[in-house]
Amino acid sequence: MSKISQLQNLKAGLTPGCQILTDTSDAKFVEYLKRWTDIDLMVPGAIVLPTSEYDSQKIVQWASKSSVPFVMKSGGHSEYSTIGSNGIIIDLSLYKGIEVDKTSGTATLKGSILTKDVATALAEAGYFTALGNGNTVGAIPYFLAGGASLTPSITGFGADQILSAHLITAKGELVNVTDETHPDLLYGLRGAGQFFGLVTELVIKCYPLHALGNDLGTIWAGAFVFPLSRAPEVTSVMKHLMDDDRHATAGLMMIMAPPPARNPCLVIATKYTGDPEQAPKAYKALYELQPIVANGASVPIQNANDAQDALGAKGDFKRFGIIGLHCFEQDSFLKTIELWKELVAECPDAINTSFNFKWDSRPAKKPGFESAMSLHDIRYFQNNLIWHTDAANRDKVDEYNSKSYAIMRNADKEADFVDFPPGRDGPVQRRYRGVERLARLKSLKREWDPTGVFTNQLLE
Numbered sequence: 089m090s091k092i093s094q095l096q097n098l099k100a101g102l103t104p105g106c107q108i109l110t111d112t113s114d115a116k117f118v119e120y121l122k123r124w125t126d127i128d129l130m131v132p133g134a135i136v137l138p139t140s141e142y143d144s145q146k147i148v149q150w151a152s153k154s155s156v157p158f159v160m161k162s163g164g165h166s167e168y169s170t171i172g173s174n175g176i177i178i179d180l181s182l183y184k185g186i187e188v189d190k191t192s193g194t195a196t197l198k199g200s201i202l203t204k205d206v207a208t209a210l211a212e213a214g215y216f217t218a219l220g221n222g223n224t225v226g227a228i229p230y231f232l233a234g235g236a237s238l239t240p241s242i243t244g245f246g247a248d249q250i251l252s253a254h255l256i257t258a259k260g261e262l263v264n265v266t267d268e269t270h271p272d273l274l275y276g277l278r279g280a281g282q283f284f285g286l287v288t289e290l291v292i293k294c295y296p297l298h299a300l301g302n303d304l305g306t307i308w309a310g311a312f313v314f315p316l317s318r319a320p321e322v323t324s325v326m327k328h329l330m331d332d333d334r335h336a337t338a339g340l341m342m343i344m345a346p347p348p349a350r351n352p353c354l355v356i357a358t359k360y361t362g363d364p365e366q367a368p369k370a371y372k373a374l375y376e377l378q379p380i381v382a383n384g385a386s387v388p389i390q391n392a393n394d395a396q397d398a399l400g401a402k403g404d405f406k407r408f409g410i411i412g413l414h415c416f417e418q419d420s421f422l423k424t425i426e427l428w429k430e431l432v433a434e435c436p437d438a439i440n441t442s443f444n445f446k447w448d449s450r451p452a453k454k455p456g457f458e459s460a461m462s463l464h465d466i467r468y469f470q471n472n473l474i475w476h477t478d479a480a481n482r483d484k485v486d487e488y489n490s491k492s493y494a495i496m497r498n499a500d501k502e503a504d505f506v507d508f509p510p511g512r513d514g515p516v517q518r519r520y521r522g523v524e525r526l527a528r529l530k531s532l533k534r535e536w537d538p539t540g541v542f543t544n545q546l547l548e
Contacts, residue, residue, distance in 0.1 A: 091154045092133035092176065098150050105139040105182060120179055124165040124224075125406040127482070134176045139183050141198075141254065141262070141288045147178055148286060149260030152541070160286055162200040162226025167407055168512065168543070178286070180226075188213040188294070194251060197290045203227045207390035211305060215294040216389045218243035223393045224400040228290050232281030234461055234509035236410070236469075238307065238392060239361060241336060241450035242299055244464070247279040248455040254289035258541035262288075276532045279460030279509055280520060283529075283545050284536045300389060301336070301362035307392055308360035308367035310384025312374045316343070316352050319425055323418045325373045326356065330416055330447040330468075335370035336361045337449045340471065341421070343428045344442035352429070358384065359392075399473070404440075405482060406475045409489055412466040412506030417499035421445055424492045431488040438485050440475035443492050460529055462521040466506055470496045512545055 095108050109117040112131055120135050133156075138144045151158045157175035159168065171177060183199035186209045195210060195217070204223035210216055218237035220230055235246015243249065252266040252274070263285070265273050276284055297305030314322050326341055339358040345351060356374060360367040364386035368375065375382055428443045446469040454464045470493060476485050497505060507518040520526050533546035540547050 090133075091156050092174075094154070095134055095136065095150070095176070098146065102143045102146060103139050106143045107137040107182070109135040109137070120177075120181065122164070122402045123161070123167070123169060124163075124400065124402055125167050126403055127167045127405050127407055128170055130170045130172045132171045132175055132177045133173045135179050136176055137179050137182045141183070144178065144180070144183065144199075144286060144288055145256050145260055145262050148256050148258075151176065152258060152260050157541075162229050163202055163222075163224055164402065165222065165225050166229060166510075183288075188215065190214070193294050193296070195292050195294050197227050197231075197292060199228070199288060201227050203230060204390075204393070207392075210294055211297065211388060211390040214297055214305075216297055216300065216305070217292055217294045218246045218249050220246065221393055221396060222400060223397060228287055229282060231290055231292060232277060232279075232287060234279050234463070236446075236471075236508065237452075238338075238359060238389075239300070240338075240448050240452035242361065242453060243295060244453040244455055245279075245461055247277075247281075247459060247461040248453070249292040249294075250274070250278050250281075251291045251293055253277055253281070253287050253291070255285040255287050257285050258537045258539065272528075272532060273536065275458065276460050276529055278457075279462070280529055280546070281460075283533060283542055285542060297389070302364060302386075304364070304386065304388075306364060306386040306388055308358075308364040308384055309387045309392060309395070310358040310360075310367065310371065311381060312356040312358065312371070312377075312379045313381035314354045314356075314377070314379050316354055316425060316429075318377075319354050319422055320418075322354055322356075322374075322377060323421055325377060327416055327418055329371070329373055330449060333449045335366070335449060337370050338447060341445045341447075342442045343425050343444070345432065345439055350439060352432075353380070354425075404475060404477050405479070405485070406473070408471065408473055409493070409511065410446075410469050410471045410508035411493050411497065412463055412508065413468040413470060413496055414466070414500050414502040416445065416447065416468055417496070420495050420499035423495050427488060427492055427495065431485065435476060435478070435481045435485055435488075437478040437481060438474075438476035438488075440473075441485065442473045442475075444471045444473065445469075445496075446471040458525075460520055460525065461509070462519075462525060463506065463508065469508065512543070516546065516548075 161169040161179040180200035184201040185198040187196045231246040342355045509519045
């Protein structure tokens with residue numbers, strides 16, 4: 089009798105709603121196996137769906153005692169939430185929730201609560217917090233892995249909002265992580281939390297809606313579309329706009345071929361926080377270029393990402409790669425346009441791929457504490473969306489992506505290379521900068537997960 093087949097014996101001690109799926113041909117198993125990306129997708133020996141923190145703890149205890157490897161799945165966007173037939177997926181889809189405390193201005197997130205649900209619940213209570221661009225991303229993993237934010241100059245990064253956590257260790261112990269109980273572990277959870285245990289709850293800081301700079305609880309969102317042939321003049325204007333901190337502008341400059349026409353173009357997806365009536369003034373230079381499309385409107389903060397919902401579709405080969413940069417170099421970005429053209433010509437199935445440059449005109453707000461998160465000095469990112477459908481082109485598409493990063497990095501005047509924390513490729517010191525920070529994180533890893541149950545990151 090295999091170890092995984094013994095899982096059913098565990099079910100009697102779990103809550104009635106907990107499910108253990110082992111039949112790989114069953115429709116429910118197939119459905120829960122789906123992720124945002126098919127990169128490295130494997131079929132596990134079982135998918136276990138706890139409905140509570142208690143269930144989650146018991147499952148981890150069983151896996152630890154039985155020496156069965158496991159991975160966690162929350163929103164399903166992580167390309168690391170996959171494992172072969174010798175292991176199990178602990179899928180938190182049936183365990184989720186949020187409680188907003190208006191008195192303290194905090195919220196408790198549970199299990200697999202998604203970012204859209206967090207944004208909606210907070211807005212209904214008169215609050216918002218640091219959240220990213222994807223409605224279907226698991227909120228807890230978002231915060232733990234750094235959390236690129238729509239509102240960095242107001243809130244900082246997602247990791248900066250973490251006040252406390254419930255964590256299940258590699259041995260199955262449930263730990264309440266606070267400044268008083270485990271300050272060192274809290275330090276690590278803020279930006280590298282995915283490496284220390286299974287986090288079942290987070291308490292996060294929230295902000296009243298008026299902190300957005302208006303009484304409506306909105307941000308301004310717009311789009312400016314230009315043919316690629318106009319990229320030199322557009323990027324010249326963008327360089328000045330991105331460096332102008334008089335206005336709270338932010339967004340993505342994207343090389344893409346959007347449906348249905350699939351005409352290659354340069355799309356400037358913009359955000360503006362503050363008085364929405366000032367947004368046209370902030371983006372005046374783009375309007376004056378007379379783009380093919382120019383639109384913008386004030387949007388409730390909880391609906392800011394709704395226009396990108398199509399990007400949340402499951403399946404295909406997709407990944408976001410994010411590297412930090414210290415400046416915008418126009419000539420280098422223009423070179424990436426030619427590289428993108430080569431990619432699409434050689435791999436037509438990668439037509440959904442976009443090479444993107446992300447900016448914030450104002451620096452991220454720094455928290456009043458030290459943490460694993462080390463990117464508060466970075467305002468610029470090359471933030472590419474890789475999306476293709478032919479498995480045979482997997483390595484080739486990644487090669488083009490790497491070439492685009494090399495082009496942007498080679499023009500960077502600073503010596504240090506920076507990667508955003510959610511990734512696991514490349515030298516770890518690019519994600520957690522500073523000798524002291526990295527040494528501290530490695531020490532925490534040896535203390536809380538010395539055998540690498542939650543990956544070997546920080547042990548290697």
